[in-house]
Amino acid sequence: MSAVSDSIERFIVELLSEANNVELQRNELAQAFGCAPSQINYVLSTRFSPEHGYIITSKRGGGGHITIARIVLTEGDLLRQLVTGGIGEALSLSRARAIVSRLRAEDAVSDREAALLLSAAGDNPSIPAALRDHLRAETLQKMLMDLIRATPGE
Amino acid sequence: MSAVSDSIERFIVELLSEANNVELQRNELAQAFGCAPSQINYVLSTRFSPEHGYIITSKRGGGGHITIARIVLTEGDLLRQLVTGGIGEALSLSRARAIVSRLRAEDAVSDREAALLLSAAGDNPSIPAALRDHLRAETLQKMLMDLIRATPGE
DNA sequence: TGAATCGAAGGTCAAAGATAGTCAAAGTAA
DNA sequence: TTACTTTGACTATCTTTGACCTTCGATTCA
Numbered sequence: 001m002s003a004v005s006d007s008i009e010r011f012i013v014e015l016l017s018e019a020n021n022v023e024l025q026r027n028e029l030a031q032a033f034g035c036a037p038s039q040i041n042y043v044l045s046t047r048f049s050p051e052h053g054y055i056i057t058s059k060r061g062g063g064g065h066i067t068i069a070r071i072v073l074t075e076g077d078l079l080r081q082l083v084t085g086g087i088g089e090a091l092s093l094s095r096a097r098a099i100v101s102r103l104r105a106e107d108a109v110s111d112r113e114a115a116l117l118l119s120a121a122g123d124n125p126s127i128p129a130a131l132r133d134h135l136r137a138e139t140l141q142k143m144l145m146d147l148i149r150a151t152p153g154e
Numbered sequence: 155m156s157a158v159s160d161s162i163e164r165f166i167v168e169l170l171s172e173a174n175n176v177e178l179q180r181n182e183l184a185q186a187f188g189c190a191p192s193q194i195n196y197v198l199s200t201r202f203s204p205e206h207g208y209i210i211t212s213k214r215g216g217g218g219h220i221t222i223a224r225i226v227l228t229e230g231d232l233l234r235q236l237v238t239g240g241i242g243e244a245l246s247l248s249r250a251r252a253i254v255s256r257l258r259a260e261d262a263v264s265d266r267e268a269a270l271l272l273s274a275a276g277d278n279p280s281i282p283a284a285l286r287d288h289l290r291a292e293t294l295q296k297m298l299m300d301l302i303r304a305t306p307g308e
Numbered sequence: 309t310g311a312a313t314c315g316a317a318g319g320t321c322a323a324a325g326a327t328a329g330t331c332a333a334a335g336t337a338a
Numbered sequence: 339t340t341a342c343t344t345t346g347a348c349t350a351t352c353t354t355t356g357a358c359c360t361t362c363g364a365t366t367c368a
Contacts, residue, residue: 003217003326005353026318036355041319046352061362064317113266115304119297120274126289127281135280143273150269159343180328190345195329200342215352218327 004035008043012068021069026058044068051098053105078106079148087141090133096121096140109147117143158189162197166222175223180212198222205238209303225302233262237298245291250275253294263301271297 008029015022030037048054048068058066073081082099091099097118104114121140123132162183169176184191202208202222212220225234236253245253251272258268275294277286 003215003353006217027316037318038320038356039354042353058318059362060316060318060360062316062364064362066318110266112264112301112304113270115300116267116270116274116297119300120270120293122296124289124292126285126292131280135278138278138280139274142276143270146269146273147266150266181326191328192330192346193344196343212328213352214326214328214350216326216354218352220328 004033005039005043005046008033008035008040009047012043012048016068016070020072021067023065023067025065040066046094049098051095051102053102073106078103078108079144083141083144083148087137089137091121091137091140092133093121093123093136096136099140113147158187159193159197159200162187162189162194163201166197166202170222170224174226175221177219177221179219194220204299207234207238209299211303223303226305231262232257232260233298233302237295237302241291241295243291244287245275245294246287247275247277247290250290250294267301 011033012022012024015024026037026040030040033039044056044066048056050071053071053073055069055071056066057069058064082103087099100109100114100117100121103109103117104111109117117140120143121136124135127135165187166176166178169178180191180194184194187193198210198220202210204225207225209223209225210220211223212218225237241253254263254268254271254275257263257271258265263271271294274297275290278289281289
């Protein structure tokens with residue numbers, strides 16, 4: 001049932017559970033999972049983007065490699081950063097998902113709160129498509145701001 | 155005697171008698187019952203809707219699947235009542251506030267969750283006024299549904 | 309030594325493949 | 339008729355692959 005990309009993701013997450021960053025070789029990994037090397041890039045860009053809280057660096061040529069590092073921030077920093085412009089004027093659904101999943105991963109929100117954020121940030125068919133990304137950005141930003149307000153200061 | 159849809163329904167109900175949720179593949183199931191794939195959607199929407207006490211999630215593409223989860227709330231529960239149709243087509247801001255404060259009073263949601271609900275249910279200036287109450291109803295209902303879905307069954 | 313070359317990585321992008329969703333028309337039963 | 343069921347064409351989304359491109363280090367050649 002589960003696609004190869006999901007397995008690769010789990011593998012990397014597993015590695016990252018033991019260290020804040022991992023270094024690996026694209027071809028080697030692709031071979032281990034029996035897929036095209038470019039699929040590794042697909043997994044990295046769809047599941048380990050900066051929005052997800054990761055930074056990817058790489059080097060080509062002989063001895064080349066890819067490094068995946070987790071961005072470590074305190075909960076307050078992350079929320080503050082998002083609310084003060086980290087979201088922008090428009091926000092695609094996939095970026096919104098990444099942001100929420102990162103908030104969850106950093107434990108800035110609970111499972112239920114993440115579900116509420118995602119739910120409200122989802123596409124709404126009764127809104128013209130051209131407006132959606134704009135509305136989504138506004139909604140998410142407002143929600144995060146209100147969330148901070150509702151949280152007794154630390 | 156609508157044989158096929160009823161059989162599919164029974165089959166799913168059977169699966170759900172052993173677990174609170176099942177994951178299946180649309181094409182596979184359709185093939186097993188010798189029907190068009192879209193008939194699976196028909197069965198889901200006519201017999202496993204939120205009004206019936208179920209929540210459906212799905213994913214497309216390689217490794218795609220459909221998950222059917224039972225809502226685990228008792229009859230008479232405010233949340234369930236709201237989700238299964240108690241909100242209606244349109245919802246004024248003041249009624250939305252009343253609903254959220256009742257949910258808070260019953261401890262169905264936390265302070266932070268209430269803040270998120272209110273935030274998303276608020277008036278949005280970039281939406282035409284005529285649409286707002288309709289959008290609000292949809293949004294709140296979807297959020298409550300997703301909230302239930304995110305809550306591990308008791 | 310410096311430039312050209314070569315091989316070994318990794319990067320990009322668009323096409324093909326794999327699922328699921330929607331909707332309206334056609335079929336069927338009450 | 340009226341409501342429910344079934345189907346299929348078309349759409350949307352996510353994944354996988356492959357051809358072609360870029361970069362880097364090492365080697366070879368003037």
